[in-house]
Amino acid sequence: MRTLFAVVLLIFSGLFLSCSDKNEYVVEAELSNLSDQPLYVIHDRFRAGMTLDTIRPVNNFFQFKGSSEALTRVNILNPDRTLLLRLYLQNGDRVKITGDVEVPGEIKISGSNTNEELGKFRNENSVVLGRITEVEKKYALDKDLSAYYSDITRLRDSLYYPVKKYVTENTSSPVSALLIYEYLLDDVNFKRCDSLFKSIDPDGKPTNIQALVELFLENVKKTEIGKRLPYFAFKSDKDSMLYTSSFIGKPTLVTCWTADDNASIHEILSQRDIFRKTDKKKLNMVSFSLDPDSIGWKRQIKADSLNWRHLRIPEGWNDRWVKQIGITRIPYTLVLDKTGTIVARNLYGKELEDYILKMLADTEKKEKNK
Structure with missing residues (x-):
């Protein structure tokens, strides 16, 4: 009777594990030179949002699980939050990873044809990816x-x-x-x-x-080159209204940023030099903040003497106008000519400054030759 019970239990356990595998993905890794510090796994599930797991390797081994009916991106991060490996997984996948963390280009992946092929591509192009x-x-x-x-x-x-x-x-x-x-x-x-x-x-x-x-x-x-910026009407940091039509007549630099993003702050401070070097009658400058917090945004503008026009969009990424212009990164820059047509986008720092100064010089030269 005990033997029969044991057999039934084993069969039930097998069925349970089989069902479990179909409702999750499992990753097992054995990587030499892992430190005893934690690793981080980000499950970037489409429409369902991101989840973060913290895992602690033991004797160069770790395991994690997740669940997604659609193929989802999974990032394995080093202790310093840099990328160690990226996988694409869905329920039913059982993946094994072997190799050396100090030679990421040679890490091998098995158990999933998709990830095996991606791993092969990474290995073949390891120099460029490195x-x-x-x-x-x-x-x-x-x-x-x-x-x-x-x-x-x-x-x-x-x-x-x-x-x-x-x-x-x-x-x-x-x-x-x-x-x-x-x-x-x-x-x-x-x-x-x-x-x-x-x-x-x-x-x-x-x-x-x-x-x-x-x-x-x-x-x-x-926002392809040659297109016009969609119409908008927003309140500035001084509560005055600003309209797209006010840009017509002279070139305009438009920047979308956030005061809590280091790259954005670096770019905005760089643009302060452009503001100081250009004639205010010949160039419009306006910056749109996607910050939910107006206090930090206003503090940044005042502390760094950012004396051109600033607007905050409280709805941030969900704002209708923001979606209309299709921002793909922060900071995001657009240069418009005097007709409001987009002539450049996503230039930064010295490259942006050189472009603006040349544009203004060319515009002035053309007007003199009329």
């Missing part, structure tokens, strides 16, 4: 956004042809969509990304990744 990691670490402290995006764009350019080759040879694989989303998607090369993404078979595009890529591309196209 440089991208170095750039991200460098600029985490140095907020020179112009140099950062220049370096990142150059490195992403070198990944374009390996990604294109994979996509061309694997148009029905979900890995093709993931590689574009992971390594190419930005507002500089969006046209190439759009064309490459359209070449993938519809069945090869995971629903959530397709939604994210298409949303990004749609947002980028809203």
